[in-house]
Amino acid sequence: NAGVTQTPKFQVLKTGQSMTLQCAQDMNHEYMSWYRQDPGMGLRLIHYSVGAGITDQGEVPNGYNVSRSTTEDFPLRLLSAAPSQTSVYFCASSPTGDASGPQHFGDGTRLSIL
Amino acid sequence: SQQGEEDPQALSIQEGENATMNCSYKTSINNLQWYRQNSGRGLVHLILIRSNEREKHSGRLRVTLDTSKKSSSLLITASRAADTASYFCATEASNYQLIWGAGTKLIIKP
Numbered sequence: 001n002a003g004v005t006q007t008p009k010f011q012v013l014k015t016g017q018s019m020t021l022q023c024a025q026d027m028n029h030e031y032m033s034w035y036r037q038d039p040g041m042g043l044r045l046i047h048y049s050v051g052a053g054i055t056d057q058g059e060v061p062n063g064y065n066v067s068r069s070t071t072e073d074f075p076l077r078l079l080s081a082a083p084s085q086t087s088v089y090f091c092a093s094s095p096t097g098d099a100s101g102p103q104h105f106g107d108g109t110r111l112s113i114l
Numbered sequence: 115s116q117q118g119e120e121d122p123q124a125l126s127i128q129e130g131e132n133a134t135m136n137c138s139y140k141t142s143i144n145n146l147q148w149y150r151q152n153s154g155r156g157l158v159h160l161i162l163i164r165s166n167e168r169e170k171h172s173g174r175l176r177v178t179l180d181t182s183k184k185s186s187s188l189l190i191t192a193s194r195a196a197d198t199a200s201y202f203c204a205t206e207a208s209n210y211q212l213i214w215g216a217g218t219k220l221i222i223k224p
Contacts, residue, residue, distance in 0.1 A: 004156070031210070042202065042214030043157075050210060058211060090156055099212045100144060103204075105156030 002026055006091050006106035013081045013113050021076040021109050023091030029104070031094040032074040033058070034066065036087040037108070043090065049074055050097065081113045120203060120215040128223050133190040135218040137203030138183075144206055146179060146186050151200045151217070160188075160201075190220075198222045 007022045025032065033048040045058030049068040063085060065077040074093075078085060088110050092103040121136045137146070145164045149157040161177045163170045163186065170177045176189040190197055200217040207213045 035214075040216055042216045043204075043212075044214075045211055048210055056210070092157075098209045099206055100209065102147065102159035102162060103149075103157070103212070105158070107154075107156045 004091055004093055004104050004106035006089075006109050008109060009107065010110045011112070013078075013111065015081060015083060015113060017081050019078050019081065021078075021089055021091075021111070023074045023076065023106060024072050025074075025091075025093040025104070026072065027093060027095065027104065028071060029093035029095050030071065030097045031099070032068070033092050033094075033099075033103070034064070034074070034076045035090045035092065036060065036085075037090060038087050046076065046089075048099075078111075083113045085111065086113045087111060120201065120218040122218060123216070124219045124221070126221040126223060127193060129193055129195060131193055133193050133197070133220055133222075135188050135201055135220070137186045137188070137215055139186075139203075139205045139213075140184065141205075143181075147204045147212075148175075148177060148186075148188050149202045149204065151202065153199070157202065193220075193222045195222050195224055 004025045030051045034046040035043040044060045046064050047066040049055045055066050088108045090108045091106045094101050094103050119138050147162045148160045151157045163177050163179045174191045179186045200219045202217045204212040204214045
């Protein structure tokens with residue numbers, strides 16, 4: 001049981017490039033979410049999903065897209081990378097199907113945009 | 115917007131001492147969660163306390179909740195070097211969205 005797995009762990013992009021951050025969980029959790037973590041700030045929700053085929057925006061969705069074709073996978077796409085998107089990105093899942101219960105986190109992707 | 119705000123921002127204590135950190139929030143909640151984050155790792159869930167609970171224990175951790183003051187505290191007793199980490203509180207903005215504080219960075223000195 002690997003939990004929540006994020007790849008890659010580190011990535012450097014140039015402004016304007018696109019990329020996909022991968023997130024997979026093997027716990028059959030319906031609820032999954034993406035956060036960004038910036039120094040001195042709490043986690044901010046980017047997008048979330050309550051099940052396959054269902055996604056919705058969080059607090060800071062601009063510049064990011066998500067899809068949820070399977071229960072296990074919830075990739076995050078940066079459409080055209082900007083320096084302001086330099087951050088650490090965390091994926092999380094929850095067994096309760098919503099945000100009310102304990103969240104299981106991956107170890108993050110550290111992304112730098114030059 | 116930040117619902118939960120931790121206090122202090124940083125705390126440095128000697129091993130064996132108790133560590134207390136606080137979280138304040140702005141709107142009514144169903145529950146409040148505490149998490150730990152070790153350097154370079156993801157967050158790990160510690161305790162969830164519901165709005166109708168006043169105190170909850172888990173090993174060396176004790177969480178209190180005062181809904182009248184919209185505040186919660188996390189007490190770590192008999193601290194160890196392994197407790198060095200950042201600690202975050204989270205509350206629900208809606209059924210599907212959590213709002214997080216900026217965290218308290220705890221350093222345990224040997």
